[in-house]
Amino acid sequence: MDLNNRDAILRAHLLELLDSGAAHLDFESAVSGLDPSLWGVRPKGLPHSPWELLEHLRICQRDILDFCLSADFARLQWPYDYWPNKATVPDDLAWDRSVASFRTDAQEMRNLIVDPRTDLLRPLAWGTGQSIAREAMLLADHNAYHLGHLVVVRRLLGAWRDA
Numbered sequence: 185m186d187l188n189n190r191d192a193i194l195r196a197h198l199l200e201l202l203d204s205g206a207a208h209l210d211f212e213s214a215v216s217g218l219d220p221s222l223w224g225v226r227p228k229g230l231p232h233s234p235w236e237l238l239e240h241l242r243i244c245q246r247d248i249l250d251f252c253l254s255a256d257f258a259r260l261q262w263p264y265d266y267w268p269n270k271a272t273v274p275d276d277l278a279w280d281r282s283v284a285s286f287r288t289d290a291q292e293m294r295n296l297i298v299d300p301r302t303d304l305l306r307p308l309a310w311g312t313g314q315s316i317a318r319e320a321m322l323l324a325d326h327n328a329y330h331l332g333h334l335v336v337v338r339r340l341l342g343a344w345r346d347a
Contacts (some may be wrong), residue, residue, distance in 0.1 A: 194304055198297050198317060201324040202290065204331070208324075211241075211290070214331040215283055218343055223279055224272030227340035233271040234341075235279065237334045240267050241327060242286045248323045249289050252296060255310030293323065 204210035215238060223235045232240070243266050250257035260266060273279055296302055297320055304317040338344035 191304070194317065195297055198304070198320045198324075199294055202294060202297070202320060202327075204324075204328065208328045209331050209335060211286065211327070211331060214334045214338075218338060220273075220276075220279065222338075222341050222343055224270075225341060226271050227337055230337060230340065232333070232337065234334060234337055235273045236268055236271055237330055237337065238279065238282050238286070241330050242282050242289070243267075244326055245286060245289050245293070245323060248319050248326075249293050249296075251311070251314075252293070252308070252316055252319050255308075293320065 200206060201208075215234075218234055224233050226233045226236075243260075247257075247260055247266070296316060297304070302316055304320075305315050307313050307315055308319075335344055
């Protein structure tokens with residue numbers, strides 16, 4: 185990596201952070217191999233099922249991406265719009281649709297970061313000082329937190345094997 189090219193270094197660091205490199209669990213590991221019978225189960229003492237966590241991750245990632253892309257993004261109401269309204273999966277295909285949507289939006293965020301036309305540090309005109317770099321770090325932090333939460337839920341459901 186060319187240390188004189190700070191822009192390229194920042195882009196590489198943001199991608200590593202978003203891809204759950206270094207100290208964070210990656211999305212694929214957190215969601216793969218979970219028995220569908222457990223998708224909508226809340227472990228005793230915890231407020232969310234794997235489905236609720238997956239949907240929350242998807243919704244929040246889309247919200248952050250929409251904010252990054254346009255002043256015309258649809259504002260969501262906290263907390264109602266950020267969580268599914270049921271612990272259980274609405275139909276047999278919903279889990280796979282949510283996973284696919286998360287992957288697509290994650291790639292769109294990566295594409296935004298690698299695009300040389302994206303000024304990572306310029307405040308977004310419609311924000312209050314936020315930049316693409318800040319939103320990428322927020323997204324990585326939020327995803328890491330809830331992917332860890334998903335692992336705890338899976339452990340309590342007996343559906344997690346430590347590496």
